[in-house]
Amino acid sequence: MTIPGTPTPAPGKKVNRIGLALTAYRGGKSTLCAGCGHNAISERIIEAFFEMGVDGQQVIKLSGIGCSSKSPAYFLGQSHGLNAVHGRMPSVATGAMLANKGMLAIGVSGDGDTGAIGIGQFVHLMRRNVPMIYIVENNGCYGLTKGQLSPTADIGSTLKNGVVNDLPAIDLCALAIDLGASFVARSFSGDKRQMLSLLEAAIAHRGTAMLDIISPCVTFNDHEGSTKSYSYVKDHDEPLEEISFVPFFEDISVDYEPGTVQAVSLHDGSTVFLKKLAGDYDPTNKSMARRVIYESAARGEVATGLIYIEPNRPDFLALLNLVDQPLASLPAEKTRPPREALDAIMDALR
Amino acid sequence: MTPPELAVQEATGRSATTAVVNDFSIQIATVNGSGSQTANLVLLRSLFQTGVPVSGKNLFPSNIAGLPTWFTIRASRHGYSGRKKEIDILVAMNPETARDDVLGLAPGAVALYDEPLKLNDVRDDLVFYPVPFDKLVATVCPDAKMRKLVRNVIYDGVLARLLNIDLAQMEQALGKQLAKKARAMALNMAALQAGFDFAVNSLEKRDLFRVEPMTATAGKILIDGNAAGAIGAMMAGVTVVAWYPITPSSSVCETLATYMRQYRMDKETGKATFAIVQAEDELSALGMALGAGWLGARSMTATAGPGISLMSEFIGLGYYAEIPTVVFDVQRVGPSTGLPTRTAQGDILSTAFLSHGDTRHPMFLPSSPGEVYEMAIEAFDLADGLQTPVFVMSDLDLGMNTWMADPFPYPEKPLDRGKRLTAEKLQALGEWGRYKDVDGDGIPYRTVAGDGLPTYFCRGSGHNERGQYSERPADYVANIDRIDRKFQHARTLMPPPVIDRADGARIGIIGYGTSHWGIAESRDQLRQEAGIETSYLRLRAFPFSRDVEAFVAAHDRVYIVEQNRDGQMAALVKLDVDAALAPRLRSVLHYDGLPLDARTITDEILRQERK
Ligand SMILES: Cc1ncc(C[n+]2csc(CCOP(=O)(O)OP(=O)(O)O)c2C)c(N)n1
Ligand code: SF4
Numbered sequence: 001m002t003i004p005g006t007p008t009p010a011p012g013k014k015v016n017r018i019g020l021a022l023t024a025y026r027g028g029k030s031t032l033c034a035g036c037g038h039n040a041i042s043e044r045i046i047e048a049f050f051e052m053g054v055d056g057q058q059v060i061k062l063s064g065i066g067c068s069s070k071s072p073a074y075f076l077g078q079s080h081g082l083n084a085v086h087g088r089m090p091s092v093a094t095g096a097m098l099a100n101k102g103m104l105a106i107g108v109s110g111d112g113d114t115g116a117i118g119i120g121q122f123v124h125l126m127r128r129n130v131p132m133i134y135i136v137e138n139n140g141c142y143g144l145t146k147g148q149l150s151p152t153a154d155i156g157s158t159l160k161n162g163v164v165n166d167l168p169a170i171d172l173c174a175l176a177i178d179l180g181a182s183f184v185a186r187s188f189s190g191d192k193r194q195m196l197s198l199l200e201a202a203i204a205h206r207g208t209a210m211l212d213i214i215s216p217c218v219t220f221n222d223h224e225g226s227t228k229s230y231s232y233v234k235d236h237d238e239p240l241e242e243i244s245f246v247p248f249f250e251d252i253s254v255d256y257e258p259g260t261v262q263a264v265s266l267h268d269g270s271t272v273f274l275k276k277l278a279g280d281y282d283p284t285n286k287s288m289a290r291r292v293i294y295e296s297a298a299r300g301e302v303a304t305g306l307i308y309i310e311p312n313r314p315d316f317l318a319l320l321n322l323v324d325q326p327l328a329s330l331p332a333e334k335t336r337p338p339r340e341a342l343d344a345i346m347d348a349l350r
Numbered sequence: 351m352t353p354p355e356l357a358v359q360e361a362t363g364r365s366a367t368t369a370v371v372n373d374f375s376i377q378i379a380t381v382n383g384s385g386s387q388t389a390n391l392v393l394l395r396s397l398f399q400t401g402v403p404v405s406g407k408n409l410f411p412s413n414i415a416g417l418p419t420w421f422t423i424r425a426s427r428h429g430y431s432g433r434k435k436e437i438d439i440l441v442a443m444n445p446e447t448a449r450d451d452v453l454g455l456a457p458g459a460v461a462l463y464d465e466p467l468k469l470n471d472v473r474d475d476l477v478f479y480p481v482p483f484d485k486l487v488a489t490v491c492p493d494a495k496m497r498k499l500v501r502n503v504i505y506d507g508v509l510a511r512l513l514n515i516d517l518a519q520m521e522q523a524l525g526k527q528l529a530k531k532a533r534a535m536a537l538n539m540a541a542l543q544a545g546f547d548f549a550v551n552s553l554e555k556r557d558l559f560r561v562e563p564m565t566a567t568a569g570k571i572l573i574d575g576n577a578a579g580a581i582g583a584m585m586a587g588v589t590v591v592a593w594y595p596i597t598p599s600s601s602v603c604e605t606l607a608t609y610m611r612q613y614r615m616d617k618e619t620g621k622a623t624f625a626i627v628q629a630e631d632e633l634s635a636l637g638m639a640l641g642a643g644w645l646g647a648r649s650m651t652a653t654a655g656p657g658i659s660l661m662s663e664f665i666g667l668g669y670y671a672e673i674p675t676v677v678f679d680v681q682r683v684g685p686s687t688g689l690p691t692r693t694a695q696g697d698i699l700s701t702a703f704l705s706h707g708d709t710r711h712p713m714f715l716p717s718s719p720g721e722v723y724e725m726a727i728e729a730f731d732l733a734d735g736l737q738t739p740v741f742v743m744s745d746l747d748l749g750m751n752t753w754m755a756d757p758f759p760y761p762e763k764p765l766d767r768g769k770r771l772t773a774e775k776l777q778a779l780g781e782w783g784r785y786k787d788v789d790g791d792g793i794p795y796r797t798v799a800g801d802g803l804p805t806y807f808c809r810g811s812g813h814n815e816r817g818q819y820s821e822r823p824a825d826y827v828a829n830i831d832r833i834d835r836k837f838q839h840a841r842t843l844m845p846p847p848v849i850d851r852a853d854g855a856r857i858g859i860i861g862y863g864t865s866h867w868g869i870a871e872s873r874d875q876l877r878q879e880a881g882i883e884t885s886y887l888r889l890r891a892f893p894f895s896r897d898v899e900a901f902v903a904a905h906d907r908v909y910i911v912e913q914n915r916d917g918q919m920a921a922l923v924k925l926d927v928d929a930a931l932a933p934r935l936r937s938v939l940h941y942d943g944l945p946l947d948a949r950t951i952t953d954e955i956l957r958q959e960r961k
Pocket of ligand 1 (some may be wrong): 043065066068069086095109110111112113114137139141142143144145150
C-alpha cells in the first residue's frame with residue numbers, strides 16, 4: 001500500500017500494475033530549453049500515467065502550437081499524438097473523443113495557445129466538459145515566438161526585454177469555473193508532489209480536468225519583475241490543501257485527522273484526499289472556489305491545489321447517448337442503413 | 351425577349367392564340383415571413399403530380415420577416431430545370447415591390463394581384479387578374495388571427511382555375527404539406543376553394559397559359575440538394591458531424607440530424623451510432639471533423655464561403671498531416687457576407703487551393719440532387735482512400751431549391767475505408783512508416799488510436815516518412831511530392847466529365863454544377879435560334895481527367911460558363927491544359943446572385959461569336 005502523497009520510491013526498477021516500467025511512458029528527447037518548466041511537467045505526466053498503470057495504447061495526446069505544445073512528443077511514446085494548429089487543439093480533441101470515447105485524452109497547451117488565440121475553443125471545451133485532461137503550461141509569455149507578452153501575464157509584471165504589461169491577466173482557473181468546468185486545479189511546475197497527485201486525480205476524473213500549471217520560461221520570463229518566475233512562485237505559492245490521491249485499485253487506508261481532511265470520490269472509484277490548509281476550504285463549493293482565487297490574487301499570492309471539483313457532472317459524450325462501441329470502429333452494418341430505409345425516404349419525397 | 355417567347359417561337363405559322371401548354375414560369379412576390387411557403391409548394395407539387403416537369407426557386411432576403419421574397423416555379427414540358435429569365439405569370443402579393451414587379455414583366459405576361467394594389471393602372475399591355483384576397487379570406491376564416499396563414503392559398507385556387515390544374519391535385523399536395531393537421535387542412539381547403547370559385551365567377555380567362563396532364567414525372571421525387579447531401583452522408587456511414595449554422599448550408603446538417611435520429615439509432619440499444627455537434631464556429635467544426643478523422647471515424651462538416659475562409663488554416667493541417675474528412679461547401683455570393691441568400695460558384699479557386707503553402711484539394715462538382723447524393727458517398731470513400739480532406743461543392747441554387755430527381759439508388763459498393771494497416775500487412779511489410787509510399791501511388795498505410803498497431807505523432811510540422819519531426823529539406827520535398835502523387839492519382843478516381851460531342855461542332859462549352867441547367871437549355875437555343883451546334887463537357891470533379899485537355903484541343907473556341915466574376919474554373923482549366931490551348935478558352939460569367947438562366951448564356955455566346 002502506498003500512503004497517499006508519499007513520493008514514489010525510486011521508479012525505473014519497479015513495474016506498474018500492467019507490468020510496465022516507467023521507461024515505457026517516456027517519449028522522445030525534449031528539445032526545450034534546459035530548466036524550462038514544461039520539461040518538469042512532462043516528467044510528472046510520465047510518472048502519473050505510470051503510477052496509474054494506464055495503457056499507452058488507450059491514450060491520445062494532443063496539443064496546439066508553442067514550446068509547451070511540443071511537449072506531447074516528449075512523453076507517452078506509445079500513444080498516438082497530434083499537434084494541432086495554434087489554439088485549436090480543443091476542437092480536435094473533442095472530435096477525437098467523439099470518434100472513440102474509450103480513449104483517455106491528454107492535451108497540452110500554453111497560456112498564449114489557450115488564453116489568446118485559443119480562448120474561444122477553451123471556453124467551449126470547459127462548457128462542454130469533454131472528457132480529457134487539459135493542461136495549460138503557463139509562463140505568462142510566448143516562448144516559441146521569443147518572449148512576447150501573453151494574456152495571463154499579471155498587470156505590472158515585466159518581460160526580460162523590459163516590456164511592462166499594462167493589461168489585467170486572464171485567470172484561466174476562474175474562467176474555467178465560470179464556464180462550468182468540472183475539475184479545476186492550479187499548480188507549479190516546481191511542486192512535484194502536488195502536481196503528481198493532481199495529475200493522478202485528473203486521470204481518474206471523467207470530464208474536463210483543467211490544470212493551470214505555472215511553468216517558468218527560463219529564457220524569456222524568469223527574472224525579477226516577472227510573476228511567473230521560479231523565485232516569485234516559490235515565495236507566493238499558497239497551497240489550499242495538501243492533496244493526496246488513492247487510485248481505485250489500491251486499498252484506501254490513510255492517516256488523517258478527522259475534520260481536516262476531505263475525501264472526494266471520482267467516477268472510477270478513486271479518491272482524492274484534501275488535507276485542508278486554508279480553514280474551511282471546500283473544493284466542491286463554486287463560490288468559495290472563486291473567492292479563494294480572487295482573494296489570494298489580491299494578496300499577490302497564487303492559490304494552488306484542487307480549486308474546484310464537481311465529480312458527477314455528466315460529460316459531453318454522456319449527453320450524446322452514444323452506442324458503447326467507439327463510433328470510429330462501428331461496422332458498416334451499423335452505419336449504412338438498409339435498403340428499406342432509403343426506400344422509405346424516397347417514398348416520402350414522391 | 352418577350353415572356354411567352356417560347357410560345358411565340360413555337361407558334362410560328364400558327365395563330366398567336368395557340369395555347370401555351372406546360373411551358374411557363376410563375377413568380378410569386380410576397381413578403382418574407384408572410385407564410386407563403388405552403389401555398390408555393392402546393393402549387394409546385396400539384397404541377398408535379400400532374401406529370402409536368404417542374405422546378406422551384408426561392409429568391410429570398412437575408413432576413414426573417416419583412417423583406418421581399420420571390421418564389422419562382424418553372425413548368426417545362428421540355429424538362430428544362432434552369433431558371434427562366436422571363437416571368438410569364440406574376441402573383442403580386444407584396445405592396446412594396448408590386449409596381450416594380452409589374453414593370454419588369456414583358457408585354458403579354460399575366461399579373462394576378464391583390465386587388466387594392468390597383469396594378470392595372472401601371473400599364474396596359476399585360477393580362478391583369480385582380481383578386482380581393484382580404485374579402486375572400488374573411489369569408490372562409492372567421493378567426494382574424496388565422497387569416498395570414500391561409501390567405502396565400504387563395505392564389506393557388508385562382509391559378510388552379512386559370513391554368514386548368516385539377517383541384518384534387520392541390521388537395522393532395524396540401525395534405526402532403528400539412529401532414530395530418532385536420533383543422534389546418536380544412537381551413538386551407540376552404541381558402542383554395544374560395545379562390546377557385548372566385549375565378550370561376552369573376553375572372554374571364556384572357557391568357558394563353560395552360561396545364562395539361564403529362565407523365566414526365568412518374569416515379570420521380572422532389573428534393574433539394576442539401577437533403578440529398580444529407581442522405582448521401584448517412585448512407586456513406588458518417589459517424590461524426592460538426593457544423594456551424596450558415597445559409598445556405600445549414601439544412602445539410604439539420605436534415606441529416608432528422609434522418610439520423612430516424613435511421614441510425616442502434617436497434618438493440620436504442621443508442622446513437624453517430625454524434626452531431628453544433629460547434630462554436632467553423633474553425634471548431636472542422637477541428638472536430640479532423641479530430642474524428644484522425645481517430646478513424648467518418649467525419650464531415652458543411653459550410654458556405656465565410657466558413658471556408660475560416661477553415662483555411664485547419665485544412666492545411668488536414669492536407670499535410672493526411673487526415674480524411676468531408677467538407678460540404680454550399681456556395682453563396684461573397685466577398686465577406688456578400689449576398690448571403692443568393693447563389694454563386696465563387697469558392698472554386700479559394701477551395702481548390704485552400705490554406706497556405708502548396709495545397710490542392712479534390713472537389714466534387716455536383717449538378718443535381720442525384721449527384722450530390724452519389725458524390726457525397728464517393729467523397730467519404732475518396733477522403734478515406736486518399737487520406738485527405740475532400741470537398742463537395744454545391745451552391746445555394748442546388749442546395750436550397752426544389753428539384754425533380756430520380757429516386758436515389760441504394761449504394762451497391764461497400765464502404766471503402768482506404769489503406770489501414772493491419773497486423774498481417776505489418777508483418778508483410780516488415781517495417782511501417784506512416785508516410786511511407788509502399789505501393790507507388792503516394793498513399794501510405796495509416797494506423798489509428800485504439801487499433802493496437804504501431805503509433806505515430808501526427809503533425810502539421812515537417813516530418814519524414816516515419817512521421818518523425820524533421821526540417822531536412824530532402825524530407826520535406828519527398829513528402830510534399832508524394833502528397834502530390836496522391837492528388838494526381840485522384841484524376842483517375844473521381845467521376846469523369848460528361849461529354850456530349852456534336853458532330854463537326856467548332857464550339858465547345860465547359861460547365862459544372864448548377865450552370866449545367868442553363869447550358870443544356872442554351873445549347874438548344876443556340877441551335878434553334880442561330881443554327882449553332884455546340885459540344886459540351888460537364889466537369890464533375892477537380893482534379894480534372896485528361897479528357898478536359900482533349901476536349902479543348904478538339905474545338906476552336908471553348909466557352910467556360912460559370913457563376914463568378916473572375917472565371918475561377920477557367921483559371922483552373924488554364925493551369926491544367928497545354929499552354930498552347932489557353933487562347934481557345936473564353937468565359938461566360940454570371941454573378942448577380944440569381945440562378946443562371948439559358949438566355950444569359952445564349953446572348954453572351956452569340957455576342958462573343960459575332961466579335
Ligand atoms: C495562426 C498562428 N499564429 C501565430 C503563430 C505563431 N506562434 C507560435 S507559438 C506562439 C505562442 C506560443 O505561446 P504559448 O502558447 O504561451 O506557449 P509557450 O511557447 O510559451 O509554451 C505563436 C504566437 C502560429 N503558429 N499560428
Ligand atoms: S523559450 Fe521558454 S518556454 Fe520555450 S522552451 Fe525555452 S524556457 Fe521553455
